[in-house]
Amino acid sequence: MIKVFIPENKGKIKTSIRGLWLNDKGQLFYDYLRIINTFNINTYILEDLKNKYKQEAFFYVRNNCGYIYNGLDKQIDVLPKVLRFTIGKDKANLKGLIKRLLRDYRGLTIYTESEGYILEVYYNEVIK
Secondary structure, three states: OEEEEEEEOOOOOOOOEEEEEEOOOOOEEEEEEEEEEEOOOOHHHHHHHHHHHOOOEEEEEEOOEEEEEEOOOOEEEEEOEEEEEEEEOOOOOHHHHHHHHHHHHOEEEEEEEOOEEEEEEEEOOOOO
16 A cells, blocks of 8 residues: 655645655745555656645655655655654653754654654655
């Protein structure tokens, strides 16, 4: 199963998933996300999604490996490594951990759950 992360407009659809990332200039961006599951993915499907949702890029996960499809140059970046952190409801370390992960990896996904939060980072190498 392939999980494709689809950006949603805040307020339109209730979602418990957030995607945060830094661009090359260090500017922070975030999306409210929902997941669609599919068995097949290729550049034609990704181009259709790009046009339908008016996005420059898409993130998807297949076989525990992350992929970023950049629609501008139709390049796919492979992120073969993954880190997952579970944080309780108290949020005491949440903000600091998010800042550290953004600094070191330039992006992460946050899942809000009843027990707290799951932070997930797909990466190729640590960016210093």
